[in-house]
Amino acid sequence: MHPCVFLLVSLACGLASSLPHPIVKDEDIDITEINKGLDLFEGDIKVAAKTRRRRSIRSEPHRWPLPIPYYLDWSLDINAKGVILRALDQFRLKTCIDFRPRRWGEQHIALKKDTGCWSHVGKEKWKQDLSIGPNCDTVATVEHELMHALGFWHEQSRYDRDNYITINWENIEAGKEHNFKIRTNDTNSTMDTPYDYFSVMHYSKDAFTNGNGSTIITKLPEFQDVIGQRLDMSHYDVEELNKFYGCNESISFLDHCSFDDESLCEMSVCSRRSRGWRRVSRAKRGPHSDHTYLGTGSQGTGFFMHFSTKRGTVGDSARLQTRRMTPRRSCKIQCLEFFYYHSGSWSDQLNIWIREFDDVDDIIGTRRLMSQIQGSPADYWKLHHVPLNATKTFQVEFEARKGAGASSGGFSVDDINLSETECPHHTWQIRNFEEALKNSVQTPFLFSPKYYSIDGYRFQIMLQMMEDHFGAFVRLVSGTNDDKLQWPCPWRQVTILALDQNAHIQHRMSGQISLTTDPTELGRKGFFWDNPRHVGASDETPERDYATPERDYATPERDYVTDGRGYGLFMTHKELRSREFLKGGDMFFLISMHDISSLEHSQSLPCPNMPQQTFTAVSQDPDQGCLST
DSSP states (O other): OOOOOEEOOOSSSSSSGGGGBBOOOOOOOOOHTTTSSOBBBBTOOOOOOOHHHHHTTTGGGGSSSSSSEEEOOOSSHHHHHHHHHHHHHHHHHHHHHHEEEETTTTTTEEEEOOOOEESSSOOSSSSEEEEOOTTTOOEEEEHHHHHHHTTOOOOGTTTHHHHHHHHOOBBBOOOGGGGGGOOTTTTTTTTTOOTTTTTTOOOOOOTBBBBBSEEEEEOOOOOOOOTTTTTTTOOOHHHHHHHHHOOOOOOOOOEOOOOSSSTTTEEEEEESSSOOOEEEETTTSSSSSSSSSTSTTTSSSOOOEEEOOOOOOOOEEEEEEEOOBOOSSSSOEEEEEEEEEEEEEEEOOEEEEEEEETTOSSOOOOEEEEEEOOOOOOOSEEEEEEEOOOOOOOEEEEEEOOOOOOOSEEEEEEEEESSSSSSOSEEEEETTTHHHHTTTTOEEEEEEEEEEHHHHHSSEEEEOOOEEEEEEEEEOOOOTTGGSSSOOSSSSEEEEOOOOOOGGGGGGGOEEEEEEETTOOOOOTEEETTTTHHHOOOOOOOSOTTOOOOOOOOSSSOOOOEEEEEEEEEEEEEHHTTTTOOTTTTTEEEEEEEEEEEGGGSSSSOOOOOOOOOOOOOOOOOOOOOOOO
């Protein structure tokens, strides 16, 4: 994913003219380009003379105490503030590093909007500035600069780098050769991690080029277009950071299971008049592969859990329970994520419960229904998120239940992840996304379903398909709540995350972009983010795109849509194939719209509210826990 300039697109009346047309040229801007002319050390590092002479940046006095105090300066754009908080959440999910708003008088990292993206290396000052300037407000760029502040230099400055890359000195801009200096092991310890082409701290292949070609050539050609990635921290970035700070337990991660091990990740199985959940590598009527290795050379070698509803009596059920876990964060919210495959009857149910326990002697606990899946079966894996709000020790329970209709299969689950984070608000699964990439000339735009935010705003995502990349745009849509909402739409941040489908949430390197509605911004007909019924046009685009599996239930009257805003370059096709973005040809976009207006005067966001849900009635069988297997 690349930092790039916002693009404004117009959607006028009529299908032909309603499609997005960028009026600003797309730009792919690397940090070294953003900072051009700033005369920063290695392109984005503020270094005092005494720091240049320091023997070891990795010594205790230059390591931050945990949690690290931070301050969001008034100069930051509100979109940048929201992005910074998302980056801090990535550190909490992947690493043992936590952050908190600074207290008066203590040493802290002060994030501000200055010219460019830059940071100091290691803990140096009482108020240590870090700049997130124009075009720097992406999660990966914030991670990159924070990694500097935490004590890390660039990856290609490692003492062993010449074993892995070649520097083309003749292609380096005159006067910038010092940026490719190798640092000794004393000042840039590798913490016994291998050289990492995927590191978020690596220069891109064309960093400081004079225009005559690439400045860095990887010894392994397959990584030439990988270096300089700005998706997310890599696995070895995380390992090195945890080793340096002497800790390894994530702040917000709770559990993961892909069922590759016969121990079932300490999960327990019990059933009521059925064969129950079984660990299998394929099911006769599907799925024919687990999700973990779907579409890879290892397809068919992994395992998942399957509950068959082909035989038995209506109401037969089985439970799959996780181990007990205790929430640790102040906001008592959690997110359960898993992939499921429904090959049974429309009336079969997969119910998701949480069971909370008062103390260690409580063996039954109290359970609450949190989510329910039923309806038409499908011959592919789907992704499901369940917001949870456990306040004490709890476990998650997957209850599969046979319905009344005829079934040739059942329910399957795989790649379970549980974390103390907020769930994305919406999931857009695009079937056969690879075909959409190939057919960009015939089908240049893909349209998501029309979603509602938690507070009632309606919006839609549009993807612009190009020969070697795609862009992403957001537009507001008229909805049922428009007469009750505040207009123009104030400070709602829309985040679109292209999901790296790695089975383990901590190992993912997803790409994401965020943009925020500004109620003062002017458009063609008035305020840009005003009520679509006032400044928008009648929606003449297809009711739903062929690539969208879920039906979009529109309002009875015709919809009105505003102009769109977004990024002309979200991801390149090469980036899509560098990670597990495509499995079985499908791609997932996780979409949220948050009210971040409080960041105008606050250093953090309030705890999220639980969304309201309604469920089909479930059997009132006596709840005696899962005491038998």
